[in-house]
Amino acid sequence: MRRALALVALLLATGCTSGHHDGPDGPDPGADPDRAAIHDGLATLFAGDHPTAADLADGDCFARELVARVTPAQLRAAGVLDESYAVVAELPVLDQSVGEAWVQAQFACVDYVEAAARAAVSVSHGAVDPGVYAACLRGALTGDELHDAVLATLTGSVDGPEVKTLSSAQSACTERAKRR
Known part of the structure; x- marks a missing residue:
């Protein structure tokens, strides 16, 4: 029920990841996060699996707005980014501060x-x-x-x-x- 509500009511498609890898074993978890990859992963997550041009523009806006409101460390702590700072495939339940930033970013763009x-x-x-x-x-x-x-x-x-x-x-x- 929660997943269906999130997909329909919030229009969040959660089946995509950024797929960013730096080496044979993946990115170094201690490395500085790749902010461009985070932006791209968030934009893809927001735009969904079969995005239109408008969905892509909304996703780009959303990602820009969200990363202006929260740090990669906050997104990682909230579970939006994995240990290597790649966007997760499915949106977790968010804490209040990241949830608020998410809503503000979403409403700023859509x-x-x-x-x-x-x-x-x-x-x-x-x-x-x-x-x-x-x-x-x-x-x-x-x-x-x-x-x-x-x-x-x-x-x-x-x-x-x-x-x-x-x-x-x-x-x-x-x-x-x-x-x-």
């Missing part, structure tokens, strides 16, 4: 409501009108409520009231936006 509308159309195979869905979701939740729900999801509070509020709003808006 209109969450528009992204959720595109996801609803995709999941419904076109049965949902994206304009109706987006208008409904904007009317149902404030920006702060969206922020809090995404943060709660990233920090493992998937059963929290913020996530339940978002989930209820998304369900209601999906029903309202179904093409008849």
